Amino acid sequence: MFVPFRPLFPATFALLVVSTTTAVSAEPEPWLVVDVHRPARLLRHELVTSVRSALAESPDFRDRQRTPELERVRGLLEFVENALGVEWESGLDRLVRRARLQGFDPDRPMANVLVVESDSRETQVELLNALAKRIPPLGPLAEQVGSGAAASRPVRIGPLLVAVDGARILVSGDESLLKRVGSETLPAANDADLVLSARLNVDRLRDRIEAEEAFAFPHRDPGAVATVGGWLARIRNGRELHVELRSRERGLEVSASLISERTGDVPRIGGFFAPADSAQPTPLRPTGTIFAASWYRDYARLWADRDELLEAEVVERMEERDGEVRDELKVLGLNRLPSEVVGMLGTDYHVVVMRGESPDYDVHRDERLPMAAVAISLRDEQAFRETFEPVFKVVGLILAGEQKMLVKQAPHGDAVITTARYRDDRGSRESGNALRYHFAPSWTVARGHVVVGSTRRSVATVLEEIERKRSTNVEVHGNREAAASENGFVSFREAAVALQEARPLLVGRAQLEEGISSRRADTELRVARTILEALGSATIRTSTDDTTINVTLVVGHTDATK
Amino acid sequence: MNDEKTLFGLDPETAWQPLFPTPSTWNAAKLAHLHRRAEFGASRARLEETSFVPPAELVASIVEGREDRRYEEDVDRLRETALARSDIRSLQALWIYRMMHSPHPLRERMTLFWHDHFATSHAKVGNYRLMQRQNELLRRHALGHFGEMLQEITRDPAMLIWLDSHTNRVGHANENYAREIFELFGLGVGHYTEADILEAARAFTGWDVHDGEPRFQPQFFDAGEKTILGRTGPWGAGDVVRIVLEQPACGRFLVRKLFAEFVSETIEPGEDVLEPLVEGFRVRNYDIAWLMQTMLGSWTFFSDEAMRHRVKSPVEFVLGAVRELDGPAGPLRLAELCERMGQSLFRPPSVKGWDGGGNWLNSRTMLVRQQTMIELTRGRGLGQRTDPARLVSSRGESGDVGLAETFLDLMLQRPDHPARDRIAALLGEERRRVQRGFASASSVDGELARTAAQLVAALPDYQLA
């Protein structure tokens, strides 16, 4: 603990006890509390310093900072620097040791109270004196504080009241709240890495009339139910949201939990999140993965529960449409209801973007672009294959006819991958954008999945990865925490390599779009790569249990293996 | 020393003599004039650098240009990138990129002139690679010998398609190219007859384009005797070009056109005044570099009747602004803006090229010109790298009059322009408005610099080169 404060501590503690005990009855509870602990630490974090030093190398970034909006921010920072006589980072550190923002009424911004605690009273006095020169109404405040008064009377500036108490500045639009909060002490962080923690009472927010609509379940919108319905149901059910930001040694971590304990008229939306007893989709991360996301969703179950999730009229229309779409799709050789097709799909969805090579065309392209694939697990692979084989044939014919593509099938192990290629004879090369020679859309049905990718290689790689996971990941089940419903992964390092591989394209684009020389474009590219390398990778993991959704995002060098 | 006006244009003996530099004949305004006409303008840094060079030497170095291998390699790559995108805008942007970055800007400026002279449009040719190939041809000969350029353009695939040479066969002559080589490319109206056109069309038979290359097919060539401009023989395409080049009208036609393009759009010099140039051009085998060096270094070029006596074409307008504001700026967007101002590169309205001069300016194109300047001086988007704020923060001007003078000097070389006080007064009002809150002095000056540049760009003088 900081030494000069120790003698004060018991006194403030006593005050706190008094205030909390008196507040029990009629005093309003805050609906929002944000605590900040030494925020300037973030500026010194390795991730941030390496990004900032990389940016300093970029002439473009320097130019971009000269926008009128940023000029205004810079004006403010310059002011801090002049007022405290230090550069703004350490000025900020001295000014904000801790801070707390409390909101007491979501409808009244004036019912917010901000408390900022500085390192020392001296810092406070310096800043106030300087501020008073710019903002004349602050004069009396500066005078009071300068004269040595421990706590000042609040001074009004516009709609706000500002008071000084020891090394703390308090700002609010509400005098009684200001007084009440002024007597509270700011809590210390309960763990050393915590930089920011926020607590938001969702109940209070939801109770507001205008929020009602935003929280309403989209009973009339099947698309919304399928994409975000589960989330909405949880949020609707939510009681409290916690957000925490931690500055870890190797990276930054943001975690958010939504606790929902309310019960009520929210529809049962099974199938949206992985049930606790189900196998979760294991993320596919073949070598060279730049981005991977995997999630669980049981569309068959959502469809089965449609009567509960959607209004009767909407359900009726969907069922009608189901039949119509089947009739429309007959031209493609598909004689199934869309709902039947959904029933063939499994519950695991994967998207993978990875570094890769361009497909084999006669057209030589200097750059290499990432390739991407989507894989969806199947409940009944055989039925799906039989249903879609004729469809794939028709699609192949259409591609060959309208897009003038060549459609070929080739085995990959025991799977068969179908690939559509652009023609690259002289006539075709001369017309149309040459970037298409990075693509050769491919697909297959194998290993319990349907896989569609931008190139044949991407489909093959994903198939191999599915196979690898299947053979190595059997033991994962068992001692699990809450099932992860969604997993995301970004490798900034691989992205940096991909950026370098795409260099000819990016530099050419910068020349034509920005007018900068290739030399300067290379500088910018180098800066971008340095930043990406500094960021390392990011993972996002969402898990759910009966009462809570936890989302954790970690950015930094946390993933040593890949 | 005599006043240059008495020398101007009237006396063939002196009109083309090199400028003798004195403080009144050679100053910042004249220097900027030279760069503006020959190189699409100059940045402040370039002006400072060249202000120490005597005019004759400077003109010679502008005509000569610099070699830069890295730039050439860069452009070779970029050309493939642009062609791979397969749209006209990318080709236009590629060219604007070259105008912006070329170590030899006069070559790009001349290429633009020849594109207007041999105006060929992608609208009919319909092949990006062939359009680009013609552009390279024009660039290769832009400061070379006109005769060689005329010979090559006659066999250029884009030109063959543009003027229907592929349908010009023995027995079915198509006069299109024959007419234009006389009327628009080589001689001008009045120096040939309809009969000459008919005969020349026969001589041009037999050429078409095969697989992107020019091809001569003897079976479609009319091998008979033709009489063209008084010369009789079994002439082919090359012979017609040779006969055109032998005509005295050829040099006169080109010199007059180049005079209007580079010296003045308001004066029509007499034959006798141009004659020394015409003669020199002819005896030097139509050496364009010699002609340009003589013209750009002359008294006449630097006379008051030449300064700001030309309407900036859209391309000159945007490039000039980008240079003055020390950009670069995005070529794709600039190409689009040029098109909206009436100049779509690779798509001239007809074989006559752009009408130019006062025709560039009407209510609609003026609007786009102003919109462009506002975009370029906004400090973001297209104008991210042409921010006027940068030009003052690095020099530390302050005061409203100082700011007004800075931009009147930079953009018009007239710090004492009659609009100065009014602009300063407007900046003063604006200063009082923005000087609030935590705005630092330099950010206020930056904001005012943007306003100042926008106001100067709105002055009618700014439309003139």
Add this chain to the structure above:
Amino acid sequence: MSVNRREFLGGTVACGLALPPFLKRAAAAAPKADQPGGDETVLVVVQLSGGNDGLNTVVPFADPEYRRQRPKLGLRTDDLLKVDEELGLHPALQGFADLLEQTRLSIVQGVGYPNATRSHFESMDVWHRATPDETEKFGWLGRARARLGGNGAVYVGGNDSPLALFNATGNPLTVQSLAEHQLPLTGERGRRVRAALDELVADGTPGGHELLEIARSASKSMLDAEKRFRRASETSRSASAWPNSGLAKRLEVIAQLLRADSPERIFYTSLDGFDTHSGQAPAHERLLREVAEAIAAFQRDLESQGQHRRVLILTFSEFGRRVKENGSEGTDHGAASQMFLVGEGLRGGPIGDHPSLTDLDQGDLKFHTDFRSVYQTILEDWLRAPGRDVLLGDFPKVELFSA
């Protein structure tokens, strides 16, 4: 009713009240509204490009030959919007039927020209030049506006402006949207800079050489036009609802310009897609609906502005279509067709007979009214321009307007 209105408006002006510009103009136009063609009359041309199938637009349902020639495309008599005992409008033309009811729609039947060409481009050029003479470089409205005191014309559309509007003094103003004609100067700073531009350009001491003078006057007219467009886009949109179609959007731009006091008296826009060689029925229905709904909305807007008396709308297409439908449920290029006129002071209803369905010219309807007769009537009786000079010939007038 019109008398009351005139008295009312005239009275207010006499009282010296400050009137908004549209009312002022309505007042100025009103005294002449009994007689079409006051000094301030406006013509709006809607070009239907591609060759509209006139036979399925205004249908001679009583003629049994119609059904014989149009076994698949023929419209059911019950569906038609009856004009009289013999004619019916396509069911998509409800907007026109309403206008017909109010005597604000005239249908000039059997319009065409001698030796008609069936080429889109050639025929369109004939309609634009108003002469088959290919050496004529300018259009009929271009020639007309040259004689209307130097008033400009506005083309609203994305493509190049039509030949019809060209004259020796140059191109008409081309507008796609009002926004693109404004300087991107917004907010407090923008307003100040904008005002400063006016001052700087207006202030420039005249003189200097000719190019400087051109630059100065171009700057001035740009700033004037910009101001006009800004005002037009700032004026509140009409309370009357506009349908959501391309043609409606373009006509709305014209309505906004009229509201903003534009000095132009000739406006032009077009709708493409009438070249219905196959699968005509749904496409034709959609197009006709777009035309009728957009023009009806335009009328409503004009009426709410009090400007409907001074605006005449004219539609034309480069040709009609073959009487006999083709094998792909479409129709091929034809000849004579009808023109629609919309506005106050029209005679209303059909003018002239529907051409015979049996007495044909190579399978196409024969014209009995030269389109230049319609032009001549509009030029002289509506725009008050010398029809003979503009049309380079004399054509008998058609009785379009009520006496």
